[in-house]
Amino acid sequence: MPRVPGGASLIERYAAYLPVTDRTPRLSLGEGNTPLVRAPTLERELGIGEVWLKVEGQNPTGSFKDRGMVVAVAKAVEDGARVVLCASTGNTAASAAAYAARAGISCTVVLPAGQVAAGKLAQALAHGAQVIAVRGPFDAALAVVRELAGQGEATLVNSVNPHRVEGQKTAAFEVCESLGDAPDALFIPVGNAGNITAYWKGFNEAVRGGLARTRPRMYGYQAAGAAPLVSGKPVSAPETVATAIRVGNPASWQGAVAARDESGGAIDSVTDEEILDAYGFVARCEGIFCEPASAASIAGLRKRARSGGLREVRRVVCVLTGNGMKDPDRARLLAGPIPEVEATADAVRRSFR
Numbered sequence: 001m002p003r004v005p006g007g008a009s010l011i012e013r014y015a016a017y018l019p020v021t022d023r024t025p026r027l028s029l030g031e032g033n034t035p036l037v038r039a040p041t042l043e044r045e046l047g048i049g050e051v052w053l054k055v056e057g058q059n060p061t062g063s064f065k066d067r068g069m070v071v072a073v074a075k076a077v078e079d080g081a082r083v084v085l086c087a088s089t090g091n092t093a094a095s096a097a098a099y100a101a102r103a104g105i106s107c108t109v110v111l112p113a114g115q116v117a118a119g120k121l122a123q124a125l126a127h128g129a130q131v132i133a134v135r136g137p138f139d140a141a142l143a144v145v146r147e148l149a150g151q152g153e154a155t156l157v158n159s160v161n162p163h164r165v166e167g168q169k170t171a172a173f174e175v176c177e178s179l180g181d182a183p184d185a186l187f188i189p190v191g192n193a194g195n196i197t198a199y200w201k202g203f204n205e206a207v208r209g210g211l212a213r214t215r216p217r218m219y220g221y222q223a224a225g226a227a228p229l230v231s232g233k234p235v236s237a238p239e240t241v242a243t244a245i246r247v248g249n250p251a252s253w254q255g256a257v258a259a260r261d262e263s264g265g266a267i268d269s270v271t272d273e274e275i276l277d278a279y280g281f282v283a284r285c286e287g288i289f290c291e292p293a294s295a296a297s298i299a300g301l302r303k304r305a306r307s308g309g310l311r312e313v314r315r316v317v318c319v320l321t322g323n324g325m326k327d328p329d330r331a332r333l334l335a336g337p338i339p340e341v342e343a344t345a346d347a348v349r350r351s352f353r
């Protein structure tokens, strides 16, 4: 697989595998090349040989969305667009706003009112996007922007834009490069289902490109209150603390089902309690602060391993999709109040746990 190594941009590194031409701007904020970190505490807890965490929160705006967004915005610029448009649970908005700013074009984002984590909203505003909140879930916001984009008002950069999936598949290439092959199983949170679709495409192309011999079983996890792919029908009022996967009718439904069935994997749900338990665990025991939605992959791994569903599996990768600093309120809420005492050694010592 030809690849430009080192600090080159994602578009340059993987140009041979992306829909880029000589006219595509080499847009970059340093996306991709994220760490794959081993999780020894999880390995011991679950009795699995190797557990690796793909830390996508280390992308420029703090989520994997940057991989797809850099390609989508570069292609939009190549095609002469002046405005990009998206619906978002938050991270797509933050990413679109940053890359649009970088490219010198405008960005409009439509959000579900009251359902976006503080950090993500701050990013979209700071990068100068026009932010509009609609009364309804993410799915309603997506329907609105699809209608606007269909009327030619702007270029849609949600994951229904095929360039998003193309960019996001590069994470599967990196996993194969780091491990020398694909893992036996990949665990990933599923919301609108663009990412599981992209990883599966990437693993297939990695085999064709000689970067891997095998493909992983794909295990996708939805939140129990927003699990249309598990129940087999859309959810009209999705509900979960994991706002990034609070999606009732995934746009890439078919892609997720194909990834599951072609890989011999599964799509299952985890409760908010399991998600928050995994979120706290990976922060305290592995030193990695991800956002609640990301922890659905860890919660899913634990659920499947504990039910005996991973006996032949030696090496797994969990995708940690976004950075915990996006949603600071959640961590504060879980930790409880901070003791405030006199500024003396005695007073502080008396407060030690």
Ligand SMILES: *Cc1c(COP(=O)(O)O)cnc(C)c1O
Binding pocket: 063, 065, 091, 092, 159, 189, 190, 191, 192, 193, 194, 195, 196, 244, 245, 291, 293, 294, 321, 322, 323
């Ligand atoms: C967008 C997002 C997801 C869900 O990805 P989909 O492609 O919509 O399935 C999961 N976690 C985080 C942090 C996200 O931003």
